[in-house]
Amino acid sequence: MRPANLKTKIFLDGGDPDETKTLIKLLGFLDGQTTNPTLISKNPEAKKRIETGNKFSEDEIIRFYQKTVREISSLIPEGSVSVEVYADAYTNAETMLRQGKEMFSWIPNAHIKFPCSAEGLRAAEQAVKGGMRINMTLCFSQEQAAAVYAATRSAKKGDVFVSPFIGRLDDRNENGMDLIRNILKMYARGDGHVEVLTASVRKPDHLLYALKLGSDIITAPYPILKEWGEKGLPLPGDKYVYDAGALKPIFYKAVDLSRHWQVYDLTHDLTAGGMEKFSGDWNALIRKS
Numbered sequence: 001m002r003p004a005n006l007k008t009k010i011f012l013d014g015g016d017p018d019e020t021k022t023l024i025k026l027l028g029f030l031d032g033q034t035t036n037p038t039l040i041s042k043n044p045e046a047k048k049r050i051e052t053g054n055k056f057s058e059d060e061i062i063r064f065y066q067k068t069v070r071e072i073s074s075l076i077p078e079g080s081v082s083v084e085v086y087a088d089a090y091t092n093a094e095t096m097l098r099q100g101k102e103m104f105s106w107i108p109n110a111h112i113k114f115p116c117s118a119e120g121l122r123a124a125e126q127a128v129k130g131g132m133r134i135n136m137t138l139c140f141s142q143e144q145a146a147a148v149y150a151a152t153r154s155a156k157k158g159d160v161f162v163s164p165f166i167g168r169l170d171d172r173n174e175n176g177m178d179l180i181r182n183i184l185k186m187y188a189r190g191d192g193h194v195e196v197l198t199a200s201v202r203k204p205d206h207l208l209y210a211l212k213l214g215s216d217i218i219t220a221p222y223p224i225l226k227e228w229g230e231k232g233l234p235l236p237g238d239k240y241v242y243d244a245g246a247l248k249p250i251f252y253k254a255v256d257l258s259r260h261w262q263v264y265d266l267t268h269d270l271t272a273g274g275m276e277k278f279s280g281d282w283n284a285l286i287r288k289s
């Protein structure tokens with residue numbers, strides 16, 4: 001059962017509908033799911049095909065993603081399911097938008113994931129004007145989050161998520177949770193149309209601190225949510241303190257939200273690296289013909 005005082009929406013980060021089913025039983029609720037190309041490549045059916053040397057054609061992999069997302073969507077019809085476009089360093093906004101439009105038609109509750117790159121932001125700006133719900137992924141800086149805010153001013157609350165990837169910052173010794181705190185603080189001066197989705201959660205304390213900070217949404221992998229469910233869905237109390245250990249702090253910057261999105265510095269090596277990894281994992285599923 002959902003705890004009465006839980007305000008944050010809880011999403012599963014994964015590409016296997018069986019996990020979704022099991023988790024709904026365990027938690028008693030689930031508010032949504034995020035997928036990405038890497039997670040789809042880890043889907044048991046996809047893995048089995050690859051292991052037996054039976055790669056997908058371009059068309060088959062898209063149909064497979066569609067089938068998987070439809071199954072997940074039917075399990076959480078009232079929730080949101082994030083579906084990610086293919087985007088490498090050369091993919092332009094028009095190509096992302098074309099894919100996004102198709103994916104958005106797959107299920108009634110999709111949020112389309114575009115990267116926090118210049119082309120991704122350009123696609124996002126057009127997408128929200130056309131009424132698409134979006135999730136801006138691979139966010140690693142306050143400036144990128146400010147650009148998401150500025151590019152989507154016409155959208156209504158609930159239609160735009162920004163996903164700061166905290167685990168990947170931790171991986172290189174920067175305190176990813178600081179980024180969540182900083183973006184929430186910056187957005188508190190805005191109109192609330194962008195929801196902060198804490199992503200790349202690696203440990204239970206990421207979940208607890210994101211709850212404490214008041215992140216709008218948290219997406220976490222199956223093992224983390226399973227553990228949380230088995231412990232009885234604990235929420236952080238008043239005395240909860242997040243221990244960042246030796247991670248380097250990320251300091252808050254006074255970023256003005258009222259500027260044009262193109263003015264903000266969108267470059268981040270982890271965004272570029274993340275796009276390379278996602279597109280590489282996707283390409284590895286496809287046979288060369």
Ligand code: E4P
Nearest residue numbers: 013034035036167199200201
């Ligand atoms: C979010 O939508 C992403 O799918 C995810 O959280 C990425 O996490 P990772 O850094 O563990 O790959």
